[in-house]
Amino acid sequence: MLAVFCSETDPGDPLRVLTIGDRPEPEAPDGWSTVTVRAASLNHHDLWSLRGVGLPDDRLPMILGCDAAGVDEDGNEVIVHSVISDPSWSGDETFDPKRSLLSERHQGTFAERVAVPRRNLVAKPAELSFAEAACLPTAWLTAYRMLFTRARVVPGMTILVQGATGGVATALTVLASAAGIRVWVTARAADKRQQAIELGAEQAFEPGAQLPDRVDAVMETVGKATWAHSIRSLKPGGALAVSGATTGDPSPAELTRIFFLQLSVIGSTMGTRDELERLVALMLSRGVRPTIQHTIPLADAREGFEAMAGGQLLGKIVFTHD
Ligand SMILES: NC(=O)c1ccc[n+]([C@@H]2O[C@H](COP(=O)([O-])OP(=O)(O)OC[C@H]3O[C@@H](n4cnc5c(N)ncnc54)[C@H](OP(=O)(O)O)[C@@H]3O)[C@@H](O)[C@H]2O)c1
Numbered sequence: 001m002l003a004v005f006c007s008e009t010d011p012g013d014p015l016r017v018l019t020i021g022d023r024p025e026p027e028a029p030d031g032w033s034t035v036t037v038r039a040a041s042l043n044h045h046d047l048w049s050l051r052g053v054g055l056p057d058d059r060l061p062m063i064l065g066c067d068a069a070g071v072d073e074d075g076n077e078v079i080v081h082s083v084i085s086d087p088s089w090s091g092d093e094t095f096d097p098k099r100s101l102l103s104e105r106h107q108g109t110f111a112e113r114v115a116v117p118r119r120n121l122v123a124k125p126a127e128l129s130f131a132e133a134a135c136l137p138t139a140w141l142t143a144y145r146m147l148f149t150r151a152r153v154v155p156g157m158t159i160l161v162q163g164a165t166g167g168v169a170t171a172l173t174v175l176a177s178a179a180g181i182r183v184w185v186t187a188r189a190a191d192k193r194q195q196a197i198e199l200g201a202e203q204a205f206e207p208g209a210q211l212p213d214r215v216d217a218v219m220e221t222v223g224k225a226t227w228a229h230s231i232r233s234l235k236p237g238g239a240l241a242v243s244g245a246t247t248g249d250p251s252p253a254e255l256t257r258i259f260f261l262q263l264s265v266i267g268s269t270m271g272t273r274d275e276l277e278r279l280v281a282l283m284l285s286r287g288v289r290p291t292i293q294h295t296i297p298l299a300d301a302r303e304g305f306e307a308m309a310g311g312q313l314l315g316k317i318v319f320t321h322d
Pocket residue numbers: 042043044045048138139142162163164165166167168169186187188189192207221222225226243244245246247268269270308311313315
């Protein structure tokens with residue numbers, strides 16, 4: 001079957017090892033189902049995988065892709081929850097030390113078919129297209145958990161979203177503004193700042209700009225390039241939720257300011273199946289949808305990877321099988 005995969009990794013030149021070609025059909029063990037993929041969305045995770053982050057050589061070749069929506073063996077339209085926990089694990093699967101995402105231990109979603117545990121299938125409502133549904137399991141679920149489970153932001157608060165136009169960041173802006181939270185964002189380019197306003201942000205600033213006021217919470221996925229600004233933008237007692245470090249680990253970590261102002265730095269990773277169901281319910285009740293920049297046939301996936309590696313995204317790239 002057609003798949004996007006890598007047989008080696010390259011920390012310095014990830015696109016060199018990106019391969020689009022034939023891979024064997026998935027084998028579904030007991031309790032798993034084979035899903036016919038109708039759409040799959042690209043995440044920064046896929047670039048990290050090509051660099052070898054979380055993907056050691058002994059697991060190669062590996063089909064990339066965490067997110068998918070498709071049709072299961074019984075003909076049901078499904079969204080694939082990407083966090084694969086140990087069969088013995090119960091409770092919040094993001095805390096399972098043995099958890100992995102699709103494409104880390106098990107073959108990923110950038111293929112015609114993917115095998116997943118049956119308990120990882122979530123019903124896709126008819127109101128969401130396959131392309132929209134395929135954006136939810138990683139970027140949008142991560143944003144949902146950062147906001148509502150980890151940082152516990154509530155209506156009436158003001159938050160800052162750093163790097164406004166990435167997959168997670170656009171989801172943060174849309175979900176938070178739909179939930180009655182005032183959203184300020186930073187983005188590097190003027191057109192990206194304008195897009196963030198169109199998505200629901202109240203104000204958009206250049207990176208590092210002084211804000212009109214300090215905020216209740218900051219949502220971080222950028223890391224080194226924005227960390228100091230994030231810490232300096234918080235009210236005393238404020239919270240910084242971090243789920244990514246695209247530009248690397250910050251130095252200094254701003255510890256003095258963190259303890260003196262009693263700030264909370266809160267890690268967040270992916271989300272649970274229950275949170276994915278609640279995210280779908282929120283999207284339906286508020287009528288919000290993922291921001292999709294391009295829909296590309298899987299055979300042309302390299303175009304999407306190049307746009308992401310070049311930092312040119314305004315939302316999500318979705319691969320389809322049309
Ligand atoms: N922990 C988890 O479960 C989890 C889940 C999803 C994602 N992540 C991580 O979160 C990060 C974002 O993922 P994504 O899929 O949303 O990636 P993406 O779509 O490629 O977005 C990249 C983001 O990084 C910003 N950015 C890149 N370089 C920058 C720089 N030099 N200065 C300022 N901003 C910069 C961009 O901001 P502009 O708007 O300014 O261009 C954009 O918002 C990745 O590191 C990813 O691994 C983690």
